[in-house]
Amino acid sequence: MIFAGIDVGGKNVHIVITKDGTILAKVEGPTGINKAEAAEKLYEEALKKAGLKRGDISRVVATGSSGSRVAFADGVIPDAAADARGVIKLIPSARTIIDVGAEEGRAIKIGPEGRVLDFAINERCAAGTGTFVDTMSRALEVSVEEMAKLSLQSTRSIPMNAQCAVFGESEVVSLIHQKTPKHDIARAVHDAIAGRVSSVARIVGLEKDVVMIGGVAKNTGFTESLKRDIGMDVNVPDDPEFVSALGAATAAATGVLEEKVEAKVVEKEMIEEGKS
Amino acid sequence: MVEAKKVEYWRWPEASWVNPDIDWQKGKLVTVGVDVGSVSSQAVIMVDGQLYAYSNTRTGSDSPDSAWKCVNMALKDSNLKVDNVDYCIGTGYGRVNVPMAQQAITEIACHARGANFLYGPEIRTVLDMGGQDCKAIRCDERGKVTKFMMNDKCAAGTGRGMEVFADLIRVPVWEIGSRSFQIEKEPPMISSTCVVFAKTEVVGLLQEGVPENDIMAAYCAAMAHRITELLNRLGMEEKFAITGGIAKNEGVVKRLEKELGVKAADKVWYDPNMRDKGLPFDTQIAGGIGAALFAFAMLERGKAQSARKA
Amino acid sequence: MLANYGFKDGSGNWFLEIDSDKCNGCGKCVEACPAKALEVGEDEYDPFREESVAKVKAEERKKLRYSCAPCKPGYGENPTPCVAACEPGAISHADGWELLYGQK
Numbered sequence: 280m281i282f283a284g285i286d287v288g289g290k291n292v293h294i295v296i297t298k299d300g301t302i303l304a305k306v307e308g309p310t311g312i313n314k315a316e317a318a319e320k321l322y323e324e325a326l327k328k329a330g331l332k333r334g335d336i337s338r339v340v341a342t343g344s345s346g347s348r349v350a351f352a353d354g355v356i357p358d359a360a361a362d363a364r365g366v367i368k369l370i371p372s373a374r375t376i377i378d379v380g381a382e383e384g385r386a387i388k389i390g391p392e393g394r395v396l397d398f399a400i401n402e403r404c405a406a407g408t409g410t411f412v413d414t415m416s417r418a419l420e421v422s423v424e425e426m427a428k429l430s431l432q433s434t435r436s437i438p439m440n441a442q443c444a445v446f447g448e449s450e451v452v453s454l455i456h457q458k459t460p461k462h463d464i465a466r467a468v469h470d471a472i473a474g475r476v477s478s479v480a481r482i483v484g485l486e487k488d489v490v491m492i493g494g495v496a497k498n499t500g501f502t503e504s505l506k507r508d509i510g511m512d513v514n515v516p517d518d519p520e521f522v523s524a525l526g527a528a529t530a531a532a533t534g535v536l537e538e539k540v541e542a543k544v545v546e547k548e549m550i551e552e553g554k555s
Numbered sequence: 556m557v558e559a560k561k562v563e564y565w566r567w568p569e570a571s572w573v574n575p576d577i578d579w580q581k582g583k584l585v586t587v588g589v590d591v592g593s594v595s596s597q598a599v600i601m602v603d604g605q606l607y608a609y610s611n612t613r614t615g616s617d618s619p620d621s622a623w624k625c626v627n628m629a630l631k632d633s634n635l636k637v638d639n640v641d642y643c644i645g646t647g648y649g650r651v652n653v654p655m656a657q658q659a660i661t662e663i664a665c666h667a668r669g670a671n672f673l674y675g676p677e678i679r680t681v682l683d684m685g686g687q688d689c690k691a692i693r694c695d696e697r698g699k700v701t702k703f704m705m706n707d708k709c710a711a712g713t714g715r716g717m718e719v720f721a722d723l724i725r726v727p728v729w730e731i732g733s734r735s736f737q738i739e740k741e742p743p744m745i746s747s748t749c750v751v752f753a754k755t756e757v758v759g760l761l762q763e764g765v766p767e768n769d770i771m772a773a774y775c776a777a778m779a780h781r782i783t784e785l786l787n788r789l790g791m792e793e794k795f796a797i798t799g800g801i802a803k804n805e806g807v808v809k810r811l812e813k814e815l816g817v818k819a820a821d822k823v824w825y826d827p828n829m830r831d832k833g834l835p836f837d838t839q840i841a842g843g844i845g846a847a848l849f850a851f852a853m854l855e856r857g858k859a860q861s862a863r864k865a
Numbered sequence: 866m867l868a869n870y871g872f873k874d875g876s877g878n879w880f881l882e883i884d885s886d887k888c889n890g891c892g893k894c895v896e897a898c899p900a901k902a903l904e905v906g907e908d909e910y911d912p913f914r915e916e917s918v919a920k921v922k923a924e925e926r927k928k929l930r931y932s933c934a935p936c937k938p939g940y941g942e943n944p945t946p947c948v949a950a951c952e953p954g955a956i957s958h959a960d961g962w963e964l965l966y967g968q969k
Contacts, residue, residue: 289752312759359967382752398967399934403875404709405751414751442927443874444751445710445719446687474931481935482965542967543940661909689873700910702867708927709874748875785873788959849912858913 284528287343289382295524304329340531354536365526367393379495381409386480399482405444407475418451430500433466473504492522571610588846591649594686598625599843618649638864642850665845671698675825679792684801686714691789735771735806744776775806798841870921871929878961879930887955890917897950900932
């Protein structure tokens, strides 16, 4: 049977079509202003890419900040649930998930079966998200990929004063005027956001294996800064920005059309988890 | 800080004034408050605690430059020189680097004092929004701080948040307030609480053909709502006064008063002498006033030595 | 005087409140804080006050949310280290920190 997972994020929609656990097609496109329309249009694109028709899909599960806008979804699950299902499938040893997208960031603690035990979020603030990275790269007048490469060349750490994307932009401009080398500025940017992201991760506790997903996971400058900050290795699966959608498709495959996730699952339950 | 633009949509006009009724040479203690902010800087000169002169200028390339700029502007129509000053206190964002100051005091303490001087001893809650921050302050009848809450981390709810918006829709900040009322019906407020996300939301609204004035109303409403949350969290006590640049934006002030259910003190001098003489009332000088008053108090209480050279 | 250090941003209210009327400047909170975000020094908000008071370091104020988060203020019944260390009960995290923990 064939299933589809649709992750409607603040900036992008990611769609995955799976059959027997393998990905047949994946598609990414901008969410734009009309989210329902974007989901619809990209779904058609994904079907075309897989050479399928709508009727071939047995179940569709949506997720993401605007997952509920997917009119044709059979079910909607929370981001944390989708992330957990997607990650545990790819990396069974994963225990801590860090998911940073364009507009939100979250850290999730999962058990050996992929059950969500705890999670913490950072939302409605660009400073801890991909948007911060995009804004700073524009101030540096380089692409995000170039900024990542530059960052890896730096050997010194300059703390950024600003903790906001707007003030950060001025600070970067200021640093450029002061003739600070671009690679050091690039690293400062990644160090700054890594610090904010890691503080959210520390709430759930950093237990290995730490896995990073979401668009920002593709940024090697960021992942290096994060590894340095937490003093641990960070595992990034291929196509990290599609993992949430994959999780939604996995939920569809197991017949899960809705899910409730709880934070602060108590120790007692964690012991039971270990038993099962 | 930012490259020169053809039209600066986000600068308030500069001003200066000297009190024609005060002869500084007949006074005992000349004190100065210099408030170096991120966007604007003010110098306030007092003679024995009476307002003698002030200036409101655009912040320069750095703190010392801004300090000299506003001080020189305040002194330009007077024969008073910096050497005649007994004590000078710096405040604001750039307070640690004010060359002519003997001491620095935080703008929270200075704004409370300044609001007390401008609006009177009945003021118990002060809202100040500057270029890069927003402060909610509770004070007593002497203008002494009893509680405060400040944000200078996040651009939303600061002057910068309004400037970014002004730049985006290409309307000068000083027009936004009045234009935001040239609408048929109050629109829903901008839902994004982050300036960067709000920009995207505004672009979306513009693309949908929503009239500009309506968007201005929506943005001002969002800012007013945010300030209301901060003030409610602080705990409001009347009378309530607003200082800083935001006081000049009626679009935010009126909506704030409506949501709070409290009217802000009228922008007139508490002191009837000042009021009757038609002295200009500039909410942006509150910090500088507070600093100059602290300087006066320090000298009077023997906590500071006069630095006067001539 | 109730000093609220921290900030309000799009994601919530992140303040740490120190009551300078209760604070005796003992410095136990400074030692207890794993993020080293606190210090004891002169009262910045009352220029005429002589006694020292605990406060958040200037460079920490704009990132207080990120520094405090690992201690999980408002997460459960246990107080954060700084609150637990303070005998006069002068220090506390203002409410609102619960926004960090599992809502979606």
